[in-house]
Amino acid sequence: MISLRRHVLTLVAVFLALAVGVVLGSTSVATSIRDAVVDREETTAGHLEAAQRELGQSRLANDRLGALAGDLTPAVVxxxxxxxxxxxxxxxxxxxxxxxxxxxxxxxxxxxxxxxxxxxxxxxxxxxxxxxxxxxxxxxxxxxxxxxxxxxxxxxxxxxxxxxxxxxxxxxxxxxxxxxxxxxxxxxxxxxxxxxxxxxxxxxxxxxxxxxxxxxxxxxxxxxxxxxxxxxxxxxxxxxxxxxxxxxxxxxxxxxxxxxxxxxxxxxxxxxxxxxxxxxxxxxxxxxxxxxxxxxxxxxxxxxxxxxxx
Incomplete structure (x- = not known):
């Protein structure tokens, strides 16, 4: 027959293992979430930077075409x-x-x-x-x-x-x-x-x-x-x-x-x-x-x- 003392120790060990598992699991999940957020932020920042660069290029092209049209207008008209x-x-x-x-x-x-x-x-x-x-x-x-x-x-x-x-x-x-x-x-x-x-x-x-x-x-x-x-x-x-x-x-x-x-x-x-x-x-x-x-x-x-x- 299992003694009461041994039974209590067994339950304590089980709960301790569960607690350690929860801690380790939550730490792993938190790390995964953090890594995903960081990756997403880096991706978003990259997309934003690319969009800003493309917008700047479009504005530059538009300005140059506008200047060209302005320069040509007197001769064309x-x-x-x-x-x-x-x-x-x-x-x-x-x-x-x-x-x-x-x-x-x-x-x-x-x-x-x-x-x-x-x-x-x-x-x-x-x-x-x-x-x-x-x-x-x-x-x-x-x-x-x-x-x-x-x-x-x-x-x-x-x-x-x-x-x-x-x-x-x-x-x-x-x-x-x-x-x-x-x-x-x-x-x-x-x-x-x-x-x-x-x-x-x-x-x-x-x-x-x-x-x-x-x-x-x-x-x-x-x-x-x-x-x-x-x-x-x-x-x-x-x-x-x-x-x-x-x-x-x-x-x-x-x-x-x-x-x-x-x-x-x-x-x-x-x-x-x-x-x-x-x-x-x-x-x-x-x-x-x-x-x-x-x-x-x-x-x-x-x-x-x-x-x-x-």
């Missing part, structure tokens, strides 16, 4: 808009820097500054629809827009008649007095803003908009652009790539399948400004395209005509 008056229309949300840069690029191409008209927030707000419709109906613009035309088309008709030359013969739609009446009335109603005495009829128009706006505003701006295109010799809608909360007129135009106004989605870059000028020149021949870096662009810029051989 020289004379392409010679003696062509170009009206600049600025939509809400457009960057003043982008507007100035596009205007400068037009000047490099020999284009004539036909002035700058800024659309106010009221021009794209549905709350002002009834007032805008009443204004346009009473303006001296000749044939009024169709009764079921949306407000973008209504405002685009008024601006096109007052701010552009006819596409078919490059003659003004209106005489100087009626042009002044249209622009002054729209400005007094706070639909547009411009510096008096600076607007002359443009043969072409470029509409600069922001990278992301309210959907209704984007739709109205796109409609206005299409209408300006029909009133003049051509329109280019330029927007900067951005992470805006909404969409822009460029996206609306491209998704609609229209083939009238040209679009540029990277106006905030030197390459985008080059594309804008080339697209304006292409519009004179009724060429149309969607240019830039977005997935729905068809090319980075319009193709250059073949060089003349001597």
């Amino acid at each position: 020289d004379g392409r808009l010679a003696d062509r008056p170009v009206l600049v229309v600025v939509a809400p949300g457009a960057s003043a820097e982008d507007v100035d840069a596009v205007t400068e690029a037009i000047s490099l191409a020999g284009g004539i500054d036909a002035g700058r008209i800024r659309l106010t927030d009221r021009a794209v707000e549905p709350e002002a629809d009834s007032e805008l419709a009443a204004l346009v109906a009473n303006l001296p613009i000749g044939d009024s827009p169709a009764g079921d035309a949306d407000m973008g088309a209504q405002l685009g008709t008024a601006l096109g008649r007052a701010g552009l030359l006819r596409g078919e013969d490059a003659e003004p739609h209106l005489d100087d007095e009626d042009r002044a009446t249209v622009l002054t009335t729209l400005a007094d109603a706070e639909m547009i803003a411009y510096e008096p005495g600076t607007i002359r009829p443009g043969q072409l128009a470029v509409l600069v908009t922001g990278p992301g706006v309210d959907e209704a505003a984007a739709v109205r701006t796109a409609s206005l652009a299409r209408t300006l295109d029909s009133e003049g010799a051509g329109v280019v809608v330029a927007s900067a790539i951005g992470a805006g909360p909404g969409q822009d007129a460029v996206l609306v135009l491209r998704s609609s399948g229209q083939d009238d106004a040209s679009t540029v989605d990277n106006a905030g870059t030197a390459a985008g400004r080059l594309a804008t000028v080339l697209a304006l020149a292409d519009q004179l021949e009724r060429g149309q395209g969607d240019y830039g870096l977005r997935h729905d662009a068809t090319a980075a810029a319009p193709s250059l005509p073949p060089a003349q051989t001597r």
Whole structure:
């Protein structure tokens, strides 16, 4: 028979062995966990370092390509808009820097500054629809827009008649007095803003908009652009790539399948400004395209005509 003392010693030995096993086991598990965490941290740090290195290389390449486009722009665009008056229309949300840069690029191409008209927030707000419709109906613009035309088309008709030359013969739609009446009335109603005495009829128009706006505003701006295109010799809608909360007129135009106004989605870059000028020149021949870096662009810029051989 096993004595009580021996039985107790046996139980103590068993529990001691279990305790030692638990300690050794937990130590082994902890070591394994620690090693796994260290390995994962080293792997993550390696991936992060590689990603940062790749991002830096991409930024460097983008900067160099942008600098190259900026260096080439004067030579490439020289004379392409010679003696062509170009009206600049600025939509809400457009960057003043982008507007100035596009205007400068037009000047490099020999284009004539036909002035700058800024659309106010009221021009794209549905709350002002009834007032805008009443204004346009009473303006001296000749044939009024169709009764079921949306407000973008209504405002685009008024601006096109007052701010552009006819596409078919490059003659003004209106005489100087009626042009002044249209622009002054729209400005007094706070639909547009411009510096008096600076607007002359443009043969072409470029509409600069922001990278992301309210959907209704984007739709109205796109409609206005299409209408300006029909009133003049051509329109280019330029927007900067951005992470805006909404969409822009460029996206609306491209998704609609229209083939009238040209679009540029990277106006905030030197390459985008080059594309804008080339697209304006292409519009004179009724060429149309969607240019830039977005997935729905068809090319980075319009193709250059073949060089003349001597």
